[in-house]
Amino acid sequence: MVPGLAFPIKPPRPPLDEAAIAELYRRCGALVLRRCRLLLRDPAEAEDALQEVFMRLLRYGASLEGERVPLSWLYRTAERCCFDRLRRRRREEPVDEAALAREPTPIDEALGSEAREVLGRFFHRLPDKLKRLALLHYLDGLPQERIAVELGWSRRTVGKKLRALAERAVRWKSGART
């Protein structure tokens, strides 16, 4: 404890060695992979993205506080990796929404139809912040207070954007582009 502070200051995380990476992979590998697969819809590329997440952890992880790398950090990093890849891919080939809608994902069964539409065929139309909102809401099932914390928004903004997202999904479904 540092005098005058109400919370203990956590030491920076020690650099990861091979054993620590393996341990984190055992706890979280498949969970992170699942997210990458949902975003990329390409199993081989998703496994590559999983490696990239851990490489980013080696590069940036020392600034994380505490001993354990939180799942939320891995998810955020996986999202960034996948968004980058999707952008590169979009430059190379047009998006086939119908294929995205058909392509099965590991978690499809667990999701409602609105969630499937937003996370599937319409996902690429969203700006990155709204993509994250959609993931936290539809995929993770987080309550609005916690989404607000994750995104650094007010609870009110989260509510407003979620309503707008749902309306957009309905409009897109009926065939409107915007």
Place this chain on the structure above:
Amino acid sequence: MHVLLSDFDGRTGHPPRRDLERWLAQEASGEEWKRIADHLASCRACEEYVEACRGEQEALEARSPPATFAASVLARAASGAAPRPRWPFLLAASATAALLLIAVLLWRPAAEGERWRGAAAVVRVYLEREGQRALLGDHRPRPGDRLRYEIALPPGQRAYAALVALESARALPVLPASRAAPPFEIAGTSFLPGSAALEGGAPARLLLVIRPAPFAIDSLLVEAEFAVRQGRTLEGVAHQLLLDPEAP
């Protein structure tokens, strides 16, 4: 920032999926751990979700054991390798440690010196390993090896060539590496510029396409994907190689 108490969804009574995942990742502790454990003991849907995640982890570790994965991440980080291209066989700089535990590649080459649409295009494939080059012949390519293609056309003939990869039904450019680049114009006997570096990954086919007229790589890829889906042959395939790291 951790929220210590799970917010069980007021409507459904289930914890958010994220909390089930944090529980699996051994991030939940104390009261939160207990609340989720209690819920799992009495909720079949959540228990099934958790079991499915566990199954995925087991499958992942069977494909890519933790030690291998960790070694490969460290090797890639040390080599400063950029994110790998989508097709994992191809990597500009190979990270050797990443390759140690990958099974030997199987290959099934077309006959050397395959004829090209009646004209005599002779294709030789060389394997480069540790600074040595040898005809592919009966060598088995291994991860870390590079393939180089030599094409001989009859005197006075001119043609256009490109190497593409097919991974299940997806076609990707290899040489040239960009879909926007033109194919290589060839004449006489020459090597295709560049080489294809092999790394472990999903099974794939390498197709060398040689055609008498220029073509766009982009449309070649579309054609190749179409041919695979329809079970047709792709026009101008002068050589093909099956790479299957999973094969015994």
